[in-house]
Amino acid sequence: MTREEVAATRETRRRPVGTRPPARRAWVLHPFDPRDRRRDPRARLEEAVRLAEAIALEVVEAELVPLRGPTPATLLGRGKVAELRERLAVKPVDLMVVDAALTPVQQRNLERTWATKVIDRTGLILEIFGARARTREGVLQVELAALVYQRGRLVRSWTHLERQRGGYGFVGGPGESQLELDRRRIDERIVRIRRELEEVRRTREIHRRARRRVPYPVVALVGYTNAGKSTLFNRLTGATVEVADKPFATLDPTMRARALPSGRRVILSDTVGFVTDLPTTLVAAFRATLEEVVEADLLLHVRDLADPECEARREDVLRVLDELGIDEADRERRLLEVWNKIDRLDPEAREARLAEASRRADVVAVSALTGEGLDRLLATVDARLAARERLVELTLPYDEGRLLAWLHAHGHVLEREEREDGIRLRVALDPRHRARLDRELAARGR
DSSP states (O other): OOHHHHHHHHHHHHSOTTOOOOOEEEEEEEEEOTTOOSSOHHHHHHHHHHHHHTTTEEEEEEEEEEOSSOBTTTBSOHHHHHHHHHHHHHSOOSEEEESSOOOHHHHHHHHHHHTSEEEEHHHHHHHHHHHHOOSHHHHHHHHHHHHHHHHTTOBTTBOBOOOOSSSOSSSOOTTSSOOBOOHHHHHHHHHHHHHHHHHHHHHHHHHHHHHHHTTOOEEEEEEBTTSSHHHHHHHHHOOOOOOOSSTTOOOSOEEEEEEOTTSOEEEEEEOOOBOTTOOHHHHHHTHHHHHHHHHOSEEEEEEETTOTTHHHHHHHHHHHHHHTTOOHHHHHHHEEEEEEOGGGSOHHHHHHHHHHHHHOTTEEEOOTTTOTTHHHHHHHHHHHHHHTOEEEEEEEOTTOHHHHHHHHHHSEEEEEEEETTEEEEEEEEOHHHHHHHHHHHHHTTO
């Protein structure tokens, strides 16, 4: 251990229990291609700053770096790397955040040149997830993603990964808690975590089978992080999911039942938010959780209309849904866009958006904060689910109590009339339960 590391360790031991360590000073860089007009680089830089601040980093500098082509050794050009080295000598920081994907070699070379710790966008997002995960499942999923990320970065110049404030040590300082990892140990831990997550996946499948027996359709809220999903979820269900103006406030899924205007009950699921360039390791690690999205009967894509990058972030969400196997045809069948935060638009833009939403069957404009538009949202969800169902009319003898109970449990009984020859029913059933009813009646010779 160096003298500096020893001093840092002593400082950590002297700090009273329960107190937070001093905020670490960070410098945020967003490399961008000036020829790419699809996105506003200033919005991306602002998002990178918010991500850094989400784990209590003190951002002292934030700047855009034009980049016409990546340099293999450092990503950034030689001149820019040298310029930043001189500026860091005058204004040192604890951490350089490069809002892009760095290879292990690029990260190592930048650390050597700038003489400070460097993390890329993936490392930053993993650190946020590590600090926010609360449930055992969430912790396991983030640890798996972090280990897969770390495994490719075990180079001789970086054999320790420090931890602080939760998270996975990508932003931590030396000396607080040193963790020696080699590939063999990482691989062993990855195998154990995947085995535990497989148990989680099986448990979730058991729960899904139980819900199918109930059965309530599942309506999942998806969207870009900080789009207002949890606020909408709380407003619709009366739940108290944490709502905060920060990225990834929700990591662990929450599910609640509620009744729709017709009386049909559904299960609403609040899910983790997506983000531009969401690390593929996280998508893979959270697949057990995101299966709730894949299996949902209806997807509510919550969009923040007040966000200048609203359209670009819509594409980011659709890209992640594609990664999960939900293609365009599937989205047309079961995706409904929820245009949120209309209360934050100026009057002219608000009226234009409301008029557009009223003309489209696949969009509902709402304000989760004020409750405006939620009645129409619930009615639209009700209608979309009803459209999937098939109407069945049949008369059951009075001694068919078991089948009658099954129809009430698995369908939506629209009419019931007791006659001399039995009970006449008009029932809406989804295709899966309609097929089961047909098999049941065929076996009885009806």
